[in-house]
């Protein structure tokens with residue numbers, strides 16, 4: 111992985127002009143996610159999480175400041191297939207099979223799928239969907255659809271992975287299983303990962319650092335380091351150290 115395969119935001123602002131007021135969705139936000147790190151972003155509704163993701167994906171431009179993704183502009187990184195994204199609702203094409211959905215970014219980038227057949231088969235194995243290659247999304251459970259979305263996000267071998275509440279629609283038990291799976295997948299590839307989540311437990315379990323945001327204007331309130339050793343096992347959820355970190359994040363969310 112390249113030395114600069116991280117995400118860097120320097121004094122990034124994004125404002126939206128409303129009818130009467132200006133909404134400061136992000137106000138001079140600076141954040142450095144080093145190559146290979148796992149960062150979770152948590153904050154109240156409207157604090158600018160989606161805005162930050164859209165900027166880092168090159169789908170929107172900041173009003174001020176600079177963003178670097180994998181050492182390039184967000185647009186250049188996306189065009190080069192250096193970024194991967196998985197959303198909450200999986201957003202699979204219902205008429206495409208599992209393997210065809212996973213191959214979608216290759217088609218979008220105009221890459222020859224033939225060169226990726228081994229990669230696709232490996233990803234299907236990695237996310238535990240062997241035997242479901244030809245299945246359609248309608249034949250899969252919610253958890254399986256999210257696995258497809260994660261495999262799809264990884265197909266271009268991105269250096270930077272964005273996850274926008276990928277397990278938000280799943281029940282608590284399945285979500286925890288998927289958290290364990292995601293940690294395993296991340297530890298194998300070590301893409302620089304930025305996870306947007308509403309789950310404090312999910313953030314503590316997965317991340318090296320949890321960035322707690324505040325709204326109006328959208329700013330970083332606190333960054334909480336998560337020093338728990340890896341691989342983290344499911345029983346870590348019930349430890350005192352885990353609860354203490356959850357409490358620290360809850361307090362930061364309450365503005366303390």
Ligand SMILES: Nc1ncnc2c1ncn2[C@@H]1O[C@H](COP(=O)(O)OP(=O)(O)OP(=O)(O)O)[C@@H](O)[C@H]1O
Nearest residue numbers: 126127133134135154155156157158159160161162
């Ligand atoms: N295209 C837009 N036009 C006008 N205002 C916008 C636009 N996009 C976002 N905003 C405003 O910017 C602020 C931040 O929105 P954003 O969607 O980034 O928040 P969020 O933290 O992702 O919220 P949630 O957790 O509810 O998804 C909000 O006040 C929102 O109304």
